[in-house]
Amino acid sequence: MVNDIKYLENLAKKIRLKILDIVTRAKSSHLGCSFSIVEILIALYYEILDITLENWNLANRDRFILSKGHACASLYTILWQKGFITETILDTYCQNGSPLAAHPSLGAIPGIETSTGSLGHGLSIGCGLAYTNKLNNIDKKVYVLIGDGECNEGAVWEAALFANHYQLNNLIVILDRNRLQGYGYTEEIIKLDPLHTKWESFGWNVLRVNGHDIITLVKTFKTIQNNEGPTIIIADTIHGRGIDFFENQLEWHYHSPTQDEFIKARDALI
Amino acid sequence: MRTAFVEELTNIVKKDKDVILITADMGYSVFENFKKQFPQNFINIGIAEANMVGVAAGLCLGGKKIFLYTFVPFGIMRCFEQIRVDVCYQNLNVNIIGLGGGITYGKEGSTHQAIEDIALMRSLSNMIVLCPGDPIETKALIHEVIERDGPSYIRIGKAGEPKIYTPEQKFTIGKNIKLNNGKDGTIFTTGNMLASAKRLVAQLQQEGINLNLYQVHTIKPLDKSVLNDELGKFVFTIEEHSEIGGLGTSIAELLYENKIYLPFFKISLPDTFIKEVGTQEYLRDIYGLSVNKMRDRILSEIKNLL
Numbered sequence: 001m002v003n004d005i006k007y008l009e010n011l012a013k014k015i016r017l018k019i020l021d022i023v024t025r026a027k028s029s030h031l032g033c034s035f036s037i038v039e040i041l042i043a044l045y046y047e048i049l050d051i052t053l054e055n056w057n058l059a060n061r062d063r064f065i066l067s068k069g070h071a072c073a074s075l076y077t078i079l080w081q082k083g084f085i086t087e088t089i090l091d092t093y094c095q096n097g098s099p100l101a102a103h104p105s106l107g108a109i110p111g112i113e114t115s116t117g118s119l120g121h122g123l124s125i126g127c128g129l130a131y132t133n134k135l136n137n138i139d140k141k142v143y144v145l146i147g148d149g150e151c152n153e154g155a156v157w158e159a160a161l162f163a164n165h166y167q168l169n170n171l172i173v174i175l176d177r178n179r180l181q182g183y184g185y186t187e188e189i190i191k192l193d194p195l196h197t198k199w200e201s202f203g204w205n206v207l208r209v210n211g212h213d214i215i216t217l218v219k220t221f222k223t224i225q226n227n228e229g230p231t232i233i234i235a236d237t238i239h240g241r242g243i244d245f246f247e248n249q250l251e252w253h254y255h256s257p258t259q260d261e262f263i264k265a266r267d268a269l270i
Numbered sequence: 271m272r273t274a275f276v277e278e279l280t281n282i283v284k285k286d287k288d289v290i291l292i293t294a295d296m297g298y299s300v301f302e303n304f305k306k307q308f309p310q311n312f313i314n315i316g317i318a319e320a321n322m323v324g325v326a327a328g329l330c331l332g333g334k335k336i337f338l339y340t341f342v343p344f345g346i347m348r349c350f351e352q353i354r355v356d357v358c359y360q361n362l363n364v365n366i367i368g369l370g371g372g373i374t375y376g377k378e379g380s381t382h383q384a385i386e387d388i389a390l391m392r393s394l395s396n397m398i399v400l401c402p403g404d405p406i407e408t409k410a411l412i413h414e415v416i417e418r419d420g421p422s423y424i425r426i427g428k429a430g431e432p433k434i435y436t437p438e439q440k441f442t443i444g445k446n447i448k449l450n451n452g453k454d455g456t457i458f459t460t461g462n463m464l465a466s467a468k469r470l471v472a473q474l475q476q477e478g479i480n481l482n483l484y485q486v487h488t489i490k491p492l493d494k495s496v497l498n499d500e501l502g503k504f505v506f507t508i509e510e511h512s513e514i515g516g517l518g519t520s521i522a523e524l525l526y527e528n529k530i531y532l533p534f535f536k537i538s539l540p541d542t543f544i545k546e547v548g549t550q551e552y553l554r555d556i557y558g559l560s561v562n563k564m565r566d567r568i569l570s571e572i573k574n575l576l
Contacts, residue, residue, distance in 0.1 A: 106360045118355050124321045128328015135310060158321035
């Protein structure tokens, strides 16, 4: 690993704290699903992805699509840490006049690969980018982070067929398996399990990891550098991870912290 | 018109290898040669229109220019939201060839007819809406769209439409073609009604009624220069589209918002699913779009206007 694990683990705390801060101030929502992907984003942006502010306008670089666009408070915060935006911009999150909407928009700031927010779109777009790289002989990878609830969308499975048919071994999907969606637990709303065999039967390489274990995430990403066909990593995560009273609580998909809750959550993080 | 599309596509791809055609399993007997000649520029994505639009967006973000090809209802209605978000919101060079505009496929039933498409596509920001009327116009517009940034919707018929224009005719997106001059009144037509509208104007001329005839191949953005023209005493619009949101609506908005309060008549399909089964010609006659029915309607409407 390029970075010390302690540094990255501290960074995860720092990022959660900042997300908590901007979401609270914006009286916004989606804390739970933003917290579940923090380690995934750190592993990608600090150890795996060849994406920098300097190469952002070039074709010859990796691509990252946050298909579950509603968790973009996490992405914006990582982009701040990586120098794509200033803290002043980040602090405008969801405020009047800000470039940072609650669902990311192409062109609003550098670092946003494509506009997302409507679920079930990102994987098809990722397929298009991965296929372009094949046609243009660009040896770079396309990473798409999707939600588990998002797999309710039929378009995800259309794209899954495409990626297998064209053997897109430059496409890597991370599935944030936090087990909560709009109205409750995924398995109670519309059954997804066995997710592993579903994706396998679509012809994908399927790996399963603890989505909060940065070392394992990085190792896993590195093992799939030369696979045949597309790969999906099912990352078991905890919705609201990092703050005990957020964890696995659906209300933190919607709720904006009060000042008291903010202080309590902040203290739990520190 | 679809033959014209494939011919022009072939010309374009010969020069620009970044242009890719994606079909949703349509085009049997149409694309075989193209596919053989340019395998890298052809994707049959399968019967999966939502994925088709998303993949097109991804290819564009990677620097490609795209034509999508399928029947109108599946290619724009099933995946309307993908077109809105992936293509229009991001203003990408994705050009949707809508096969079977209007009641081209009359015998196939309402699932395969497309009488709401202009209304849908013109409501989307960044989208331009083109309705060519013959193979020559189709080729010219196809050639133009791929050169510009941003998305377009091109409504075509099927194969075998007659040529109306001469090869010398010039076409510009957003600029009507004026096919006849007359002082009495004006007809605006679009897309596949062009041939009938031309015959209609010739017939009326024999009866002493002289009309302007505009072919509005670009419904969005609409050519505003007609506001400076002498339109005569009345305006008719002719389209093979629902009365809601198509050419008639567009022209009425343009005129009324610019304080041109001429008697205005829309010749279009009614706001209904078409229950009768039959050829395009048969259905046009039932719904008042045959040349004879249009002539009768016009003569009756303008009785007291001239």
